[in-house]
Amino acid sequence: MAHEETLPGGEAEQQHPIGLYLKIWGLLFILSTLSYLVDFFQLEGLLRWGLILIFMMLKAGLIVAVFMHMMWERFALIYLITLPPLAILVLVALMVLESNYVYLLRMVYLSGFG
Amino acid sequence: MGQTDTASVSSAPTSMGQMTSDWASDVEVFKGVSWGKSMMWIFLLSDTFVFGTFLTGYMTVRMSSTVPWPNASEVFSLNIAGTDMPLILIAIMTFVLISSSGTMAMAVNMGYQRRAKQAALFMMGTAVLGAMFVGMQMFEWSKLIHEGVRPWENPFGAAQFGSSFFMITGFHGLHVSIGVLYLSIVARKVWRGDYEKKGDYSIVEITGLYWHFVDLVWVFIFAFFYLW
Numbered sequence: 303m304a305h306e307e308t309l310p311g312g313e314a315e316q317q318h319p320i321g322l323y324l325k326i327w328g329l330l331f332i333l334s335t336l337s338y339l340v341d342f343f344q345l346e347g348l349l350r351w352g353l354i355l356i357f358m359m360l361k362a363g364l365i366v367a368v369f370m371h372m373m374w375e376r377f378a379l380i381y382l383i384t385l386p387p388l389a390i391l392v393l394v395a396l397m398v399l400e401s402n403y404v405y406l407l408r409m410v411y412l413s414g415f416g
Numbered sequence: 417m418g419q420t421d422t423a424s425v426s427s428a429p430t431s432m433g434q435m436t437s438d439w440a441s442d443v444e445v446f447k448g449v450s451w452g453k454s455m456m457w458i459f460l461l462s463d464t465f466v467f468g469t470f471l472t473g474y475m476t477v478r479m480s481s482t483v484p485w486p487n488a489s490e491v492f493s494l495n496i497a498g499t500d501m502p503l504i505l506i507a508i509m510t511f512v513l514i515s516s517s518g519t520m521a522m523a524v525n526m527g528y529q530r531r532a533k534q535a536a537l538f539m540m541g542t543a544v545l546g547a548m549f550v551g552m553q554m555f556e557w558s559k560l561i562h563e564g565v566r567p568w569e570n571p572f573g574a575a576q577f578g579s580s581f582f583m584i585t586g587f588h589g590l591h592v593s594i595g596v597l598y599l600s601i602v603a604r605k606v607w608r609g610d611y612e613k614k615g616d617y618s619i620v621e622i623t624g625l626y627w628h629f630v631d632l633v634w635v636f637i638f639a640f641f642y643l644w
Contacts, residue, residue, distance in 0.1 A: 316621055317528040327518035334514060338507045341489050341643050351644075358639035362632055369521050369628045371621070377435035379446050379454070383461055390468035397472055401479035408482045 316371040326368045333361050456622045460629045463591075467633050470584050471640055477576035486572030488642050491565075492556070506642050509552050510634065513592075516545035517631040524624045527617030532606050535620055539603035542627060546596040553589045557582075581641070588637055591630050599623060 337357040340350060367373040372380060438445050446454045478485055489502040496504065523538035560581070564571045567579040602623045611617055 315528050315618070316524070318525070320522070320525055323518065323521040323525065327514070327521070330514045330517070331511065334507070334510050337639065337643060338503065338510070341503055344489075354639050354643045358635055361635045365517065365628055365632045365635065369517055369631075370625055375449070376438065376447060377430050377432070378438040379449060379457065380430075381435060383457055386461060387464050387468060390465065390472065393469065393472050394475065397476045398479065401476045404480035405482065408480065412482065 316374060318368075318371075318374070322368065326364050330361055330364060333357050333364075337361075450618050450622075452622050453618060453625070456625050460625065463629065463633075467584075467587070467636070470587065471636060474580040474584060474641065477580060478574070481574040481576055483574040485574050486570065486577045488644075491560070491572055491577075492642060503642060505552060505556055506638065509549055509556075510638055512545050512549050512552070513631050513634050516542045516549070517628055519545065520624045520627045524621045527606070527620035530615060530617065532609060532612060532617070535617065536603045536607035539599050539606065539620065539623070543596045543599040543603065546592050546599065546627075546630075550589055550592050550596065553585060553592075557585075584637060584641060588630070588633055591633070595627050595630050598626060 334357075337354060340353045340357070345353065372383070438447060492506055493500045493502045494504050495501075519538050519542045523535045523542060526532075526535035526538055565578045565581070567582050569575050570578045602619055605611070606617070606620065611619060
């Protein structure tokens with residue numbers, strides 16, 4: 303029973319080949335090195351932000367999908383965990399507007415009449 | 417994905433139809449997932465919001481500050497053999513934490529192979545790497561405090577840098593420390609043979625979920641706080 307799949311799309315035990323874990327481990331090392339090199343070579347502007355975000359998303363995706371076995375779970379669990387954090391993006395959008403407003407106020411009232 | 421399903425479970429593996437029938441089936445929703453594992457996932461979901469709002473708060477104070485933000489690349493550089501290496505300690509900490517995630521994955525694998533001793537050893541290895549991470553973070557904190565970085569001021573630029581740094585890395589470091597403790601306790605129980613009788617080693621996977629989450633949070637802190 304131990305090594306049989308009891309349910310489709312989400313067996314009780316997450317047993318996967320060690321080779322896969324080692325490959326992902328290696329990939330995470332490479333991606334971390336690449337994101338460190340972004341800083342080391344002092345890349346600037348859109349290239350810097352773009353690369354940082356791409357390497358970050360790839361690393362996060364690999365950890366969640368393989369190390370945390372999310373890619374082998376059923377949709378009921380996958381959606382429970384992955385959809386709610388998207389609400390944080392709404393908060394981020396609101397706080398970007400708020401920050402720009404506060405910055406503007408500070409520029410007008412703190413530096414103008416100092 | 418095997419098609420060995422029974423009548424009680426919808427046939428198509430991982431599909432929208434399966435998800436709706438899981439939630440509407442009036443029995444357990446997370447089929448094939450132990451309660452401990454689903455509870456750990458729900459805890460991690462709540463923790464995601466804690467770190468998500470911390471990082472959003474950091475973004476807000478950084479964007480609204482009229483004083484230039486300190487250059488993390490210079491603040492966190494170390495002088496090694498006469499040359500300034502930018503962010504080198506942070507890079508080493510990142511590699512240590514990723515290595516610990518790798519050993520944790522090995523521990524889960526060994527557990528499900530019923531090789532309890534190996535699983536316990538890999539878990540202890542993970543805990544040691546975690547303790548190394550916390551040690552390097554303590555070094556980093558004392559270095560910055562020595563240089564005059566405080567939650568309310570610092571010699572490099574915007575005052576909010578200190579408060580964001582201590583709050584975010586402090587809370588993450590607390591998570592790593594608790595994780596080291598948690599790993600040690602479970603590793604001891606695994607080594608002792610507490611799960612031998614039932615042969616159920618899902619506890620290793622559940623502990624692993626927490627540990628991988630700590631690594632996951634560091635990925636975001638590394639990108640947004642140190643590299644941005």
